[in-house]
Amino acid sequence: MGEAGGGVPRVVVLGGGPAGLGAAWQLAARGRARVTLVEQNSWFGGNAASFEWEGQRLDFGSHRLHPACDPAILAELKQLLRADLIDRPRHGRIRLLGRFIHFPLKPLDLALRLPPSFGLGLAKDGLLKPLRRGVGGDTFAAVLQENLGPVMCRRFYFPYARKLWGRDPAELSGIQARRRVAAGTVWKLVRKVLSMVPGLKKPGAGRFWYPRLGFGQISDAIAAAAQRSGAELLLEHRVKLLESPRGAAPWRVWIDRGGKESVLEADFVWSTLPVTLVPKLLAEPPPAAIAAATSAVRYRAMLLIYLKLPIERFTEFDAHYFPEAEIAITRLSEPKNYPGLGVPHGSTTLCAELPCELGDDRWKADDRALGDLVAADLARAGIPLPVAPSAVRVMRLPQAYPTYLNGYEQPLAELDRFCDALPRFLTFGRQGLFQHDNTHHALAMAWGAVDCLDGGRFDAAKWGEYRKVFATHVVED
Ligand SMILES: Cc1cc2nc3c(=O)[nH]c(=O)nc-3n(C[C@H](O)[C@H](O)[C@H](O)COP(=O)(O)OP(=O)(O)OC[C@H]3O[C@@H](n4cnc5c(N)ncnc54)[C@H](O)[C@@H]3O)c2cc1C
Numbered sequence: 001m002g003e004a005g006g007g008v009p010r011v012v013v014l015g016g017g018p019a020g021l022g023a024a025w026q027l028a029a030r031g032r033a034r035v036t037l038v039e040q041n042s043w044f045g046g047n048a049a050s051f052e053w054e055g056q057r058l059d060f061g062s063h064r065l066h067p068a069c070d071p072a073i074l075a076e077l078k079q080l081l082r083a084d085l086i087d088r089p090r091h092g093r094i095r096l097l098g099r100f101i102h103f104p105l106k107p108l109d110l111a112l113r114l115p116p117s118f119g120l121g122l123a124k125d126g127l128l129k130p131l132r133r134g135v136g137g138d139t140f141a142a143v144l145q146e147n148l149g150p151v152m153c154r155r156f157y158f159p160y161a162r163k164l165w166g167r168d169p170a171e172l173s174g175i176q177a178r179r180r181v182a183a184g185t186v187w188k189l190v191r192k193v194l195s196m197v198p199g200l201k202k203p204g205a206g207r208f209w210y211p212r213l214g215f216g217q218i219s220d221a222i223a224a225a226a227q228r229s230g231a232e233l234l235l236e237h238r239v240k241l242l243e244s245p246r247g248a249a250p251w252r253v254w255i256d257r258g259g260k261e262s263v264l265e266a267d268f269v270w271s272t273l274p275v276t277l278v279p280k281l282l283a284e285p286p287p288a289a290i291a292a293a294t295s296a297v298r299y300r301a302m303l304l305i306y307l308k309l310p311i312e313r314f315t316e317f318d319a320h321y322f323p324e325a326e327i328a329i330t331r332l333s334e335p336k337n338y339p340g341l342g343v344p345h346g347s348t349t350l351c352a353e354l355p356c357e358l359g360d361d362r363w364k365a366d367d368r369a370l371g372d373l374v375a376a377d378l379a380r381a382g383i384p385l386p387v388a389p390s391a392v393r394v395m396r397l398p399q400a401y402p403t404y405l406n407g408y409e410q411p412l413a414e415l416d417r418f419c420d421a422l423p424r425f426l427t428f429g430r431q432g433l434f435q436h437d438n439t440h441h442a443l444a445m446a447w448g449a450v451d452c453l454d455g456g457r458f459d460a461a462k463w464g465e466y467r468k469v470f471a472t473h474v475v476e477d
Pocket residue numbers: 014015016017018019020038039040041045046047048060061062063064065066237238239240272273274302353397399400401428429430431432437438439440442477
């Protein structure tokens with residue numbers, strides 16, 4: 001990590017998602033560095049961006065800013081976005097046992113919609129928890145089986161996990177359960193449900209922040225603020241090669257724009273790119289163990305299938321969640337039901353989320369076939385499309401979710417150590433730390449990193465303390 005020569009250091013930030021943009025903004029605004037950011041896409045925001053299609057602003061899947069956002073960061077976002085950052089209630093549904101229940105869960109709705117046998121099974125699993133202690137090791141399956149019991153696992157988490165990560169729950173690490181499942185025991189689940197009862201409700205429960213022009217407005221506003229503070233932001237530039245420095249020499253970052261190459265010199269390189277990409281980008285080939293580690297650490301890809309319907313609205317709900325196996329998609333959102341995105345009259349667009357592997361048959365399927373798959377799923381779910389879509393578009397995210405396979409910690413730790421040993425180099429963000437994190441977590445990483453760089457010196461011990469906090473992040477849906 002280390003120290004640069006005298007003066008204000010030059011930092012090249014790789015990646016223009018929330019983590020990279022947040023770092024570029026804060027470095028420039030606090031005068032900690034002269035910053036250039038390099039992003040391969042023609043837009044800012046990475047997986048948390050918005051784009052325009054057929055006259056409507058759309059997000060890359062259902063995105064919301066959770067009230068758990070660090071208050072200091074939230075305050076800065078509120079200052080940037082002002083009245084455009086809107087606080088609103090969540091209004092979604094989960095399909096379970098062939099019925100739709102409200103999400104966030106509500107006690108009365110649950111009691112009325114789910115069969116009593118389900119609630120009784122859950123309660124029994126809660127009471128029998130002491131008898132399940134320590135069975136089966138530290139896998140996703142074992143952790144949830146022990147803490148939640150068979151009913152919730154069989155009906156909800158196990159089929160959902162198979163869809164989200166494409167693996168059997170026993171092949172996934174226990175860390176995936178701890179990071180991904182906020183209501184990790186029956187009693188936490190009960191507390192969560194009770195927290196939605198008027199009078200017991202905590203501030204922010206069942207609500208979220210959302211910008212008027214789509215979730216990507218957060219990244220766009222940060223990008224504009226970074227530029228106002230003097231940061232240089234390069235779109236449509238792909239990082240091609242990293243030449244690591246000897247001694248006090250600068251890094252050389254080779255970038256490519258439409259086949260035209262150029263080079264940036266930097267005292268520090270801060271990367272938010274997938275951590276598996278870093279060894280491959282370095283001019284010097286990595287040791288064999290590191291090359292092997294890049295294949296052992298795996299990201300799950302995602303298809304976002306947008307269907308434009310020539311009707312005013314499909315449903316009143318912002319998102320539908322589909323944990324069960326008979327429906328292939330994991331979530332369906334209707335952007336028109338988010339504040340500010342309800343612009344077009346006479347049409348609405350649905351966004352279906354379909355996890356897959358990079359390059360598999362789903363990834364390669366054409367837009368029409370994927371549109372048909374969504375239509376068939378919705379018919380099976382009991383909410384068929386009332387009309388045929390007038391247009392279909394598919395967006396592909398190569399790195400949507402980190403997949404915590406059993407034993408992934410070792411190759412990840414090797415990659416982490418490898419990056420750590422690079423002089424004046426930092427890896428962070430959702431892809432860079434391989435953490436299944438929300439945007440507010442990615443921003444917290446950016447703020448933390450900037451806090452560690454002062455007077456041209458990066459405080460590695462302080463960063464180590466931040467990393468311990470990042471390891472406690474639990475993702476929110
Ligand atoms: C379907 C889905 C739904 C989500 N919902 C929510 C939600 O509701 N709330 C929430 O808070 N979070 C949500 N998230 C998570 C959120 O998207 C991430 O936390 C956030 O995008 C992480 O930001 P990041 O900057 O760390 O990484 P990314 O957004 O992945 O940004 C990394 C950037 O690096 C760029 N890059 C990669 N390689 C190169 C290269 N060679 N050269 C140049 N640039 C490169 C990429 O183009 C990208 O822009 C969701 C994620 C997904 C996939």
